[in-house]
Amino acid sequence: MRRTIMIIGLVCGLLLAGCGKDEPAATPASQAPAVQPAAGDHQLTVDVGGKQRSFLLHAPPGYTGDKPVPLVVGLHFFPGSGAALRDMIEMDAKADENGFLVAYPDGVAGGFNALICCGAEDDVAFLKALTDRLIADWRVDPDRVYATGISNGADMSFRAAVEATGVFAAIGAVSGGLGGPKIQDAGFAPQKPVSVVTIIGKLDQYYDVFQAGLTTWRDRLKCEPVKTPPVGKKGVERSSATCADGSDLDVYVVTDMGHSWPGAQNGQMALKDAPIVATDILWDFFEAHPRLAG
Numbered sequence: 001m002r003r004t005i006m007i008i009g010l011v012c013g014l015l016l017a018g019c020g021k022d023e024p025a026a027t028p029a030s031q032a033p034a035v036q037p038a039a040g041d042h043q044l045t046v047d048v049g050g051k052q053r054s055f056l057l058h059a060p061p062g063y064t065g066d067k068p069v070p071l072v073v074g075l076h077f078f079p080g081s082g083a084a085l086r087d088m089i090e091m092d093a094k095a096d097e098n099g100f101l102v103a104y105p106d107g108v109a110g111g112f113n114a115l116i117c118c119g120a121e122d123d124v125a126f127l128k129a130l131t132d133r134l135i136a137d138w139r140v141d142p143d144r145v146y147a148t149g150i151s152n153g154a155d156m157s158f159r160a161a162v163e164a165t166g167v168f169a170a171i172g173a174v175s176g177g178l179g180g181p182k183i184q185d186a187g188f189a190p191q192k193p194v195s196v197v198t199i200i201g202k203l204d205q206y207y208d209v210f211q212a213g214l215t216t217w218r219d220r221l222k223c224e225p226v227k228t229p230p231v232g233k234k235g236v237e238r239s240s241a242t243c244a245d246g247s248d249l250d251v252y253v254v255t256d257m258g259h260s261w262p263g264a265q266n267g268q269m270a271l272k273d274a275p276i277v278a279t280d281i282l283w284d285f286f287e288a289h290p291r292l293a294g
Contacts, residue, residue, distance in 0.1 A: 037059070037137065037138045038059065038064070038065070039063040041056065041057070041058050041059075042059070043055075044056075044133075046126070057103050057134070058086070058091075058104075059101050060096045060099055061096060063099070065139045069139060069141060070101070070141055070146065070287075071100060071101045071103060071134055071146065072095070072100060072101070072147075072283075072286065073102075073103045073105065073130065073145070073148070074086065074091055074102060074104045074149065075147060075150075075152075075156045076104070076149065076150070077149075077150050078107070078118045078151060079110030079118075080107070080111075080153075081107075081110065082103075082105055083104065085104055085149075085150070087267060088264045088266055089148075089261060089267075089279050090264070090265070090279055091148075091279055091283075103134065105123075107119065107123065111152050112153060112155075112156040113156075114155035115155045115159050115178065115180035115182055116155055117152065127147070127160050127164055128164055142291070143291040144169060144290050145167060145169060146170050146171065146172065146286040147161070147168050147171045148171065149172075150176060150269060151176050151259065153176065154175060155178075157176070158173060158176070158178045158213075159182070162188055162190050165190070165191050169194070169195065169286075169289055170196065170285065170286055172198070172199075172278075172282035172286065173197075174199045174282075175201065177200070177209060177210035178214070178217055179210075179212070179213050186220070190245075192245075193243075193294045194247055195292075196249050197249075197252070198214070198250070198252070199252040199254065199262060199281065200251070200253055200257075201253070201256075201259065201260060202256075203255075205258070205259065218241060221244060221247065221249075222243060223242065224241055224243075225239065225240070225241050226241060228240040233275040233276055235255040235275050236276055237255070238250065238253075239251045245292070245294055247292065252276065257274060260274070261278050262277065263278050264278070264279075
């Protein structure tokens, strides 16, 4: 289902009706007061090419916007929403423990225009606009901006790693990867260092596609294997590499997993009894990988 290419119709005609000459004029969206940085959950929008795109934002307790903090952008599966991903991966709890922000963008018609599907929106521009907004208004540290996602969202994180140059210090792709026609271009690779951690299942129907994409990534970035400590969990294999631009690549393969988010307790793609918890692995990797100069 994640690989189905959708033809998304543009929905028109949502107009504000006038209420009479004695009513105050509506405030244009561009002049509406901005939400002030504060702890808690916020529903926000950002203008992308004249369209208002929405996202959820979670700020941890004690957050005041008076010092730089990291940002994790969570990209949902198809069909899905930011709220559905949020409920499944429990990244908010990790943010509360470690003092970072989490943004959950909504794709149009349930999907992101990633490497294989889903849609035709400029979602790279959306992610740039979202991160720019949070850097400017919410004191996000531009050297500690990260993207994660599952399935269509994981594919989108790889596309953003390549095309949103200089935005993301690292990405974390779960049950997704590098594939599709774009990667046939030999120049399709990050122009600045972006470290990657990915978690895939051997039972995933797209496992071979993901492995082929990782081989392409290693080849184009001239990544060399490095020794790492064993995971210490039965049914999990880990390999690591350091690339010529200084970025790192960590790959976790879960033997008895299909198209899932390991360790999630709720949601349609949750794998409750997995030997690892993806959310923990992702944040540990992100925390260790601020943006590299390059």
